[in-house]
Amino acid sequence: AQTVTQSQPEMSVQEAETVTLSCTYDTSESDYYLFWYKQPPSRQMILVIRQEAYKQQNATENRFSVNFQKAAKSFSLKISDSQLGDAAMYFCAYWNYGGSQGNLIFGKGTKLSVKP
Amino acid sequence: GAVVSQHPSRVICKSGTSVKIECRSLDFQATTMFWYRQFPKKSLMLMATSNEGSKATYEQGVEKDKFLINHASLTLSTLTVTSAHPEDSSFYICSASPLAEPSTDTQYFGPGTRLTVL
Numbered sequence: 001a002q003t004v005t006q007s008q009p010e011m012s013v014q015e016a017e018t019v020t021l022s023c024t025y026d027t028s029e030s031d032y033y034l035f036w037y038k039q040p041p042s043r044q045m046i047l048v049i050r051q052e053a054y055k056q057q058n059a060t061e062n063r064f065s066v067n068f069q070k071a072a073k074s075f076s077l078k079i080s081d082s083q084l085g086d087a088a089m090y091f092c093a094y095w096n097y098g099g100s101q102g103n104l105i106f107g108k109g110t111k112l113s114v115k116p
Numbered sequence: 117g118a119v120v121s122q123h124p125s126r127v128i129c130k131s132g133t134s135v136k137i138e139c140r141s142l143d144f145q146a147t148t149m150f151w152y153r154q155f156p157k158k159s160l161m162l163m164a165t166s167n168e169g170s171k172a173t174y175e176q177g178v179e180k181d182k183f184l185i186n187h188a189s190l191t192l193s194t195l196t197v198t199s200a201h202p203e204d205s206s207f208y209i210c211s212a213s214p215l216a217e218p219s220t221d222t223q224y225f226g227p228g229t230r231l232t233v234l
Contacts, residue, residue, distance in 0.1 A: 033221050043207060045160075045225035091159060095221060104150070104211075104223055106159045 002027045004094050006107035013082045014115050020067075021077045021110045023092030030054075033095045034068065034075045039109075040088040048090070051075065079112075087114045117143050120212050122226035129200055130234055137195045137229045139210030145190035146212035150223060151183070154207045166193050190215065200233040207231075 003026045013019035025034070036048040051059045051068050058066050063083075067076045079086055092107040119142040129135050139149055148167050152160040164185050166172040172185035182204075184196040193212075197204055207230055211223040 035222070037225075042227070043154075043209075044227045045209065045211070047222065047224065050222060095223075104162065108159050 002029075002094055002096060002103075002105050004092055004105050004107040006090075006092055006110050008110045009108070010111045010113070012113045012115060013079070013086075015082055015084060017082055018078060018080045019082055019112065021079075021090050021092075021112065023075045023077070023107055025073050025075065025092075025094050025105075027073070027094065027096065029096050031096075034066075035093040035095070035104075036064070036066070036075075036077045037091045037093060037106075038086075038088045039091065040085075045091075049077065082114050084114050084116060087112055118214065118222075118224040119143050120210065120224050120226040122208075122210055122229050124229060125227060126230040126232070128232045128234065131201055132199055134196055134198045135200055135231060137197075137208055137210075137231075139193045139195070139212070139226050141191045141212045141214075141224075144212075145215040147190065147215050148213050149187060149193035150211045150213075151185060151193075151195050152209045152211065154209060154228075156207075160209060163195075197231065200231070202233045205231055205233045 005024045032053045034051045038046045038048050049059050049061045049064050063080045065078045089109045091109045094105045121140045123138045151163045154160050163178045164172045164174045166185045166187035168187045174180045187193040209228045211225045
């Protein structure tokens with residue numbers, strides 16, 4: 001069974017600095033998708049970034065980028081120039097392409113605090 | 117784009133009553149919608165997957181007779197918590213995957229519904 005592990009329950013970063021959130025996963029599949037979702041205090045889950053496993057190039061979305069290491073099964077999220085609005089729970093998630101739909105597996109989350 | 121709404125945002129009900137939660141994809145069609153439950157300070161737990169026009173697929177341990185799911189159209193799915201009890205109090209979140217490429221693999225989430233059963 002696939003699993004997603006976020007080993008950092010909490011992280012803190014100074015405003016304008018860079019922070020990296022870790023995520024590892026376990027799967028025997030070769031085709032899958034990885035996601036980072038942000039859940040602010042409003043509880044709304046917001047898609048931050050998405051990576052297709054077949055793509056070697058790391059996904060980027062403005063200040064957010066990932067370091068996808070397929071062989072190591074690692075998918076870390078880097079937030080550059082951190083802003084106060086980045087404070088939230090961040091969930092790493094895995095979706096097996098072609099598997100049963102709904103098989104979006106979440107990590108336990110990392111709570112990110114941003115200090116002014 | 118890819119906006120999902122949920123109604124109501126919060127509901128308080130008495131034990132033994134039933135509560136219906138609606139999930140709508142506002143600007144896209146979704147063949148598949150998902151229902152999650154989230155306990156405080158915990159991750160999301162998938163309850164069931166619903167496909168338009170067919171019966172929902174429930175995850176192990178989720179009572180299908182208690183959590184009734186109806187996916188009536190490509191933009192609407194409903195979750196009915198029947199004979200609610202205090203232990204059903206939780207935050208319920210729906211999500212939807214667009215029918216059209218390129219985002220069929222991506223789930224977009226509703227804002228959630230806070231259910232409190234007295």
